[in-house]
Amino acid sequence: MMPPDQxxxxxxxxxxxxLPADDSQRLRMQAEIAGLGPWAEAEWLxxxxxxxxxxxELGRVTQPDGLEDRLLRIAEGPRGIGxxxxxxxxxxxxxxxxxxxxxxSAWFALGGARAPEDGRHPANLQAIALLxxxxxxxxxxxxxxxEVPGEVASGLRDRIPFEIEFPEFxxxxxxxxxxxxTLGSHPVCFxxxxxxxxxxxLIQLRLADFDLPxxxxxxxxxxxxxxxxxxxxxxxxxxxxxxxxxxxxDDSSALVAIRPWGR
Amino acid sequence: MGHSYYGTRCHxxxxxxxxxxxRSSDARTIFESLVRAHAADLYRFAFRLLGEAxxxxxxxxxxxxxxxxxxxSLRDPAxxxxxxxxxxxxxxxxxxxxxxxxxxxxxEERDVDQSASPLPxxxxxxxxxxxxxxxxxxxxxxxxxxxxxxxxxEGLSCREAAxxxxxxxxxxxxxxxxxxxxxxxxxxxxxxxxxAPGMTTRALPGGRS
Numbered sequence: 001m002m003p004p005d006q007x008x009x010x011x012x013x014x015x016x017x018x019l020p021a022d023d024s025q026r027l028r029m030q031a032e033i034a035g036l037g038p039w040a041e042a043e044w045l046x047x048x049x050x051x052x053x054x055x056x057e058l059g060r061v062t063q064p065d066g067l068e069d070r071l072l073r074i075a076e077g078p079r080g081i082g083x084x085x086x087x088x089x090x091x092x093x094x095x096x097x098x099x100x101x102x103x104x105s106a107w108f109a110l111g112g113a114r115a116p117e118d119g120r121h122p123a124n125l126q127a128i129a130l131l132x133x134x135x136x137x138x139x140x141x142x143x144x145x146x147e148v149p150g151e152v153a154s155g156l157r158d159r160i161p162f163e164i165e166f167p168e169f170x171x172x173x174x175x176x177x178x179x180x181x182t183l184g185s186h187p188v189c190f191x192x193x194x195x196x197x198x199x200x201x202l203i204q205l206r207l208a209d210f211d212l213p214x215x216x217x218x219x220x221x222x223x224x225x226x227x228x229x230x231x232x233x234x235x236x237x238x239x240x241x242x243x244x245x246x247x248x249x250d251d252s253s254a255l256v257a258i259r260p261w262g263r
Numbered sequence: 264m265g266h267s268y269y270g271t272r273c274h275x276x277x278x279x280x281x282x283x284x285x286r287s288s289d290a291r292t293i294f295e296s297l298v299r300a301h302a303a304d305l306y307r308f309a310f311r312l313l314g315e316a317x318x319x320x321x322x323x324x325x326x327x328x329x330x331x332x333x334x335x336s337l338r339d340p341a342x343x344x345x346x347x348x349x350x351x352x353x354x355x356x357x358x359x360x361x362x363x364x365x366x367x368x369x370x371e372e373r374d375v376d377q378s379a380s381p382l383p384x385x386x387x388x389x390x391x392x393x394x395x396x397x398x399x400x401x402x403x404x405x406x407x408x409x410x411x412x413x414x415x416x417e418g419l420s421c422r423e424a425a426x427x428x429x430x431x432x433x434x435x436x437x438x439x440x441x442x443x444x445x446x447x448x449x450x451x452x453x454x455x456x457x458x459a460p461g462m463t464t465r466a467l468p469g470g471r472s
Binding site: 071 | 290291294295298299302303306307310311316317320323324327328331396412414415416418420421436437439440443444446
């Protein structure tokens with residue numbers, strides 16, 4: 001343990017090192033350091049070097065292409081009155097997601113989802129696959145971040161009114177975190193995973209909420225009606241007990257190798 | 264700023280020209296000057312605050328939208344950068360307040376008890392791993408990060424930062440110091456997690472002391 005005096009000095013040196021070179025407090029500190037011994041001189045120099053390195057490193061940020069042009073276009077809008085606050089691209093993405101949810105909700109409400117064919121309710125699966133794909137392609141903030149499934153599930157417990165189960169993937173996917181999402185009026189659990197450079201989105205839902213029967217076979221669904229400019233991505237759907245899961249990844253071919261619970 | 268915002272009416276606010284509101288052309292000129300002069304700096308600050316590109320651009324766009332709506336309130340051309348940065352920080356603070364989502368453990372909470380454990384000294388080797396810098400910042404307490412960035416990224420003196428934040432100088436000095444200590448610990452955390460095989464410059468806990 002460091003002597004209390006030394007702790008206090010290190011703190012004082014740390015504060016003084018953040019001051020400008022000609023600041024009187026810093027100059028006083030520099031004058032006192034010589035009397036503290038070699039450790040203080042070494043620490044002081046290291047502090048100054050560290051500060052310079054931080055200044056250097058923090059400035060290394062690449063500006064996105066076209067930012068200035070996008071900002072200049074703001075002046076094309078009206079001034080001095082309340083502009084719509086829905087401005088950023090993230091918000092636009094959320095708007096698109098909300099519009100999709102409304103559309104899917106309407107689909108369910110109008111009975112479009114109640115057209116079972118051979119007992120597998122493919123219309124529902126299509127809607128769920130489409131939602132999963134769009135959710136995957138949009139940018140979402142994770143409410144709970146973490147790699148430990150139990151901890152993430154615990155963090156989301158108060159937000160999602162059913163038991164969250166994260167699969168044990170044989171394909172070696174690593175959990176990044178999750179959040180609550182809503183499909184129509186039904187809550188679902190949204191989580192993101194990663195395997196190497198490939199990012200995956202997993203959605204857990206209650207089968208009964210979407211009029212899906214238990215015992216869905218492990219199925220790969222290609223969503224129809226993907227938004228213009230978006231590449232269709234396959235969605236792996238399966239169920240266990242009362243729950244269903246939809247998994248979509250940046251690379252559809254990776255889905256083939258995914259074996260949740262070894263199925 | 265190397266040029267006047269107001270063209271031929273240098274040192275005279277456009278709103279004074281007709282005694283009423285600023286003309287659209289004046290407002291646009293001022294706004295464009297603000298974009299060209301400060302957009303890159305604002306983006307850099309926002310990126311370091313948020314740790315991701317899309318969120319940073321959204322925040323910068325919000326700040327400039329606000330600036331466009333209220334450009335008449337900018338009375339001193341030389342204060343444009345500080346004015347924009349204040350808008351950006353306030354919007355970020357509002358986001359922080361609005362976000363009730365849970366966060367991971369804050370370093371401020373687990374590292375401020377400096378008397379109980381040895382204070383880690385500076386370790387330049389860790390800072391040399393650039394890819395870890397943002398990871399460490401992302402885990403830093405937001406208030407410590409804001410103060411730290413004002414000093415080490417914006418280049419404000421601690422006294423200037425104290426004025427901007429409306430805090431006593433001692434508070435700012437303390438925050439900067441705590442941020443630096445916390446970042447050392449966080450960089451070590453990140454390095455331990457990465458634990459890159461073959462890396463030869465990994466520092467040992469304790470650093471120089």
